[in-house]
Amino acid sequence: MIYNEEYETLPREALEAVQLKRLQAQVERIYATVPYYRAKMDAAGVAPGDIKTLADINKFPFTTKEDLRKNYPFGLFTVPLERVVRIHASSGTTGQPTVVGYTKRDIKIWAELMARCLTAAGATPKDIIHNAYGYGLFTGGLGAHYGAETLGATVVPVSGGNTKRQIMIMRDFQSTVLLCTPSYALNLAESMVDAGIDPAEMALRVGVFGAEPWSENMRQEIEKALGLKAIDIYGLSEIIGPGVSVECIEEQHGLHIMEDHFLPEIVHPETFEPLPLGEKGELVFTTLTKEAFPVIRYRTKDFSRLITSPCTCGRSFYRMEKITGRSDDMLIIRGVNVFPSQIEHVLISIKEVEPHYQIIVERQGSLDTMEVQVEVSDTLFSDAVKRLEALAKTIQHEIKDLLGVSCKVKLVEPKTIQRSEGKAQRVIDKRKI
Numbered sequence: 520m521i522y523n524e525e526y527e528t529l530p531r532e533a534l535e536a537v538q539l540k541r542l543q544a545q546v547e548r549i550y551a552t553v554p555y556y557r558a559k560m561d562a563a564g565v566a567p568g569d570i571k572t573l574a575d576i577n578k579f580p581f582t583t584k585e586d587l588r589k590n591y592p593f594g595l596f597t598v599p600l601e602r603v604v605r606i607h608a609s610s611g612t613t614g615q616p617t618v619v620g621y622t623k624r625d626i627k628i629w630a631e632l633m634a635r636c637l638t639a640a641g642a643t644p645k646d647i648i649h650n651a652y653g654y655g656l657f658t659g660g661l662g663a664h665y666g667a668e669t670l671g672a673t674v675v676p677v678s679g680g681n682t683k684r685q686i687m688i689m690r691d692f693q694s695t696v697l698l699c700t701p702s703y704a705l706n707l708a709e710s711m712v713d714a715g716i717d718p719a720e721m722a723l724r725v726g727v728f729g730a731e732p733w734s735e736n737m738r739q740e741i742e743k744a745l746g747l748k749a750i751d752i753y754g755l756s757e758i759i760g761p762g763v764s765v766e767c768i769e770e771q772h773g774l775h776i777m778e779d780h781f782l783p784e785i786v787h788p789e790t791f792e793p794l795p796l797g798e799k800g801e802l803v804f805t806t807l808t809k810e811a812f813p814v815i816r817y818r819t820k821d822f823s824r825l826i827t828s829p830c831t832c833g834r835s836f837y838r839m840e841k842i843t844g845r846s847d848d849m850l851i852i853r854g855v856n857v858f859p860s861q862i863e864h865v866l867i868s869i870k871e872v873e874p875h876y877q878i879i880v881e882r883q884g885s886l887d888t889m890e891v892q893v894e895v896s897d898t899l900f901s902d903a904v905k906r907l908e909a910l911a912k913t914i915q916h917e918i919k920d921l922l923g924v925s926c927k928v929k930l931v932e933p934k935t936i937q938r939s940e941g942k943a944q945r946v947i948d949k950r951k952i
């Protein structure tokens with residue numbers, strides 16, 4: 520099934536005509552309304568009128584998280600706040616969140632895109648959708664929720680946490696579709712076994728998993744453990760949230776990009792030059808219809824490549840290969856984006872510790888764990904154990920407060936963390952996913 524047959528199967532030429540028209544209007548509006556973008560375009564010597572073809576977009580400057588940070592919180596909105604009906608936010612690199620806004624029309628389009636994604640994954644209005652993406656500033660929960668309602672399915676807004684209760688609800692309601700991060704899906708499967716519940720007692724047939732990287736191996740593990748088809752969904756807050764691209768259940772290979780709303784490019788991760796179709800590099804998106812928070816050439820830092828061959832599902836949208844990594848040091852811990860710089864920010868604000876630390880990430884069972892090892896000052900280390908314990912607790916609390924992620928804190932003796940001889944290795948990621 521295809522949710523929006525008219526657009527999702529547009530022949531390339533017609534699709535490109537739609538994209539060009541929308542791109543021209545979007546760039547025009549951004550230039551007219553946001554002084555920051557206007558200044559950037561002026562400095563680069565480009566103007567909205569320069570866009571004659573889709574390829575002309577690559578004359579325009581990129582947008583990065585840094586631009587968002589400089590304009591925190593609402594500086595890049597193109598409409599007055601009275602027209603903004605929703606705000607979401609995700610991690611920035613410095614502890615300051617990245618803030619995005621939506622008009623009524625943005626929410627309506629987002630809901631349709633999510634309805635398209637759920638349909639591509641095989642969901643229908645008859646499904647009971649267990650939505651375990653977190654509700655709140657994170658785009659996952661509400662984004663998926665509106666999409667499920669727009670589709671006409673029955674949505675159970677469980678949000679994250681309280682795994683035992685989730686399992687009971689999923690079983691008692693006989694939910695057929697599961698929405699959550701892939702690592703949480705594995706966690707649910709394990710918890711079912713621990714609780715003596717046979718996953719066969721569930722009615723699940725499809726899972727739509729995203730918000731963090733996961734491998735083909737993990738897909739097989741989840742499919743086997745939960746007895747469902749696992750579909751990959753991708754998105755990022757800066758573009759819209761979940762619903763930028765999704766796999767179809769027919770192929771489960773490559774994620775169809777909602778190209779009538781987002782223009783993808785793949786650029787070289789170091790030179791940022793556009794790469795020929797099919798080559799692997801950093802994904803860049805330009806929004807084509809966003810009202811409150813449009814972006815031009817947003818650098819996602821995610822690595823992928825475009826698949827242009829036709830797909831058996833009938834959708835004409837290009838597919839992007841499953842994300843294979845990132846060009847920066849952002850970690851995704853239990854679905855939450857974490858930058859080492861945010862942890863550093865916490866540590867630096869605490870005077871008893873030295874600026875030498877290391878973050879150890881592991882996966883125990885299906886759960887990501889994070890340990891922060893940090894050196895304490897000489898005098899403190901020889902001090903009472905109680906004070907050390909209190910300090911560890913403070914750090915743990917501050918990190919949880921800032922990032923919403925629990926971690927272990929291990930205080931270590933001065934000079935025990937390896938000193939850098941170039942790029943400091945702040946993160947040791949032992950997860951094999």
Ligand code: DLL
Pocket residue numbers: 609610652657658659728729730731732733751752753754755756757760761762819821842845856
């Ligand atoms: O994670 C939006 C989302 C919610 C997508 C629910 C899918 C499902 P952010 O919190 O802004 O938004 O994080 C965006 O997460 O740049 C990727 O690095 C990573 N990511 C998202 N989906 C996938 C995926 C949401 N399917 C960042 N595979 C992105 C790999 C993903 N990485």
